[in-house]
Amino acid sequence: MSEPIRLSKRLIEIVGCSRREAELFIEGGWVTVDGQIVDEPQHKVGSEQVELLPGAKAEALEPVTLLLNQQPEDTLDSALASINALSLSELHRYGKRPLKGHFSRLTSAALLQDGASGLQVFSQDWRVLRKLTQDIAKLEQEYVVEISGEIIAHGLERLNRGVIWQGNALPPVKASWQNETRLRIALKNPAPGVIVQLCKSVGLSVVSMRRLRLGGVAMGKLPLGQWRYLAAQEKF
Numbered sequence: 677m678s679e680p681i682r683l684s685k686r687l688i689e690i691v692g693c694s695r696r697e698a699e700l701f702i703e704g705g706w707v708t709v710d711g712q713i714v715d716e717p718q719h720k721v722g723s724e725q726v727e728l729l730p731g732a733k734a735e736a737l738e739p740v741t742l743l744l745n746q747q748p749e750d751t752l753d754s755a756l757a758s759i760n761a762l763s764l765s766e767l768h769r770y771g772k773r774p775l776k777g778h779f780s781r782l783t784s785a786a787l788l789q790d791g792a793s794g795l796q797v798f799s800q801d802w803r804v805l806r807k808l809t810q811d812i813a814k815l816e817q818e819y820v821v822e823i824s825g826e827i828i829a830h831g832l833e834r835l836n837r838g839v840i841w842q843g844n845a846l847p848p849v850k851a852s853w854q855n856e857t858r859l860r861i862a863l864k865n866p867a868p869g870v871i872v873q874l875c876k877s878v879g880l881s882v883v884s885m886r887r888l889r890l891g892g893v894a895m896g897k898l899p900l901g902q903w904r905y906l907a908a909q910e911k912f
Contacts, residue, residue, distance in 0.1 A: 683707065684717035686726050697734040705773045706732035715775045737777045739800035741906035745898040746796040748884060752784055755796055759903050767897060768904035786812055786890055789871050792819065794886035795895040799906075807912055808890075813865040815891035815912060821859045822883040823875055831878030835861075841877035849874065862889075 684698040687707060691698075699717045701707055706729045707714060709721055746755045759782070761774040782798040785808035799805050808815070828834075838848035847870070850862040859880075861871060872882050888895055891912035898904055 680720040680722040682717060683709065683714060683719040683721050683726065686721050687728065690726060691728055693734065700734040700736060701728060701732050703775065703777050704733065704735065704737060705775050713773065715777065737775065739802070740772075740778045741797065741799040741801050741804045742778070742782065742903050743893070743895060743898065743906055744796045744798065744903040745895055745900050746788065746793050747901050748791070748793040750793075752787070752796075756782060756784070756798060758901060759798065763902050765898055765902040765904050767899075771907075772905050785809065786815070786817070788887055789819070789866060789885060790868055791882075792871075792885045792887055793900070794819070794888060795890055795893075796887075797890065797893075804906070804912070811891075811912075816862050816864050816889070817866060817887060817891075818860065818862040818889040818894075819871060819885050819887050820854055821861055821871060821875065821885045822857060823859055823880040824857070824883050825880045828879040831880075834878055835874055839874070839877045841873055844873075846870065846874055846877060857883075 683702055684695060687693065687698040687701060688695060693701070702717045703715055705713050705715050708727050708729065709719070710724045742759060744755060744759060750758065759779055764774050778800075781800050783800070783805055785797050785799060785805055788794065788796060797808065832851055832853070835849055835851040839846050847863060852860050854860050859875075861874070863870075871885055875882050893906065893910050893912050896904075
């Protein structure tokens with residue numbers, strides 16, 4: 677039996693392509709080993725059956741944008757580390773195969789409020805990153821905020837028109853009750869800590885907060901700690 681060799685080298689032997697083409701075929705998820713897709717060119721194979729799938733294209737992967745329902749205890753680094761093929765939401769396992777190349781060179785954009793959970797965005801796409809950088813002041817962000825305490829008289833109206841708290845002008849927001857202990861707050865380009873300040877200004881303390889929406893993109897039915905791909909029709 678011959679010594680195991682790199683999958684890319686075996687593919688070159690089988691189809692007569694160049695080394696770069698072999699790497700692109702493999703990284704694009706077009707190559708199977710004993711019927712299972714393997715997307716690592718350095719993967720070692722021996723006597724296994726290696727096949728190139730019909731319709732294979734030797735093209736670089738299209739950049740992707742991933743939406744994560746970040747857990748409250750996660751830092752940005754730990755949230756990024758949690759993204760892999762296994763943590764893709766079961767409800768969203770269609771349309772695109774999760775490949776190793778989708779999890780590299782990811783950049784975060786539009787960071788959450790400190791201590792918040794919910795919609796976190798990671799992208800490889802320079803167009804998405806530019807949009808979230810240049811237009812962030814125009815994009816409305818929606819949070820659901822678990823609160824404690826008793827709101828002052830006309831507190832909701834004060835939040836909606838803007839308030840002065842400890843000498844600082846806080847921005848007007850769209851605030852409404854979701855239930856007796858939860859507020860929905862929508863605002864543009866929230867400064868760090870501003871939601872906590874807004875709540876304190878009307879006698880409330882923040883227990884937890886979760887981002888539901890960024891611009892035109894909502895997190896949707898995404899389980900905590902899982903992620904999905906940004907759909908082609910979704911626009912921030």
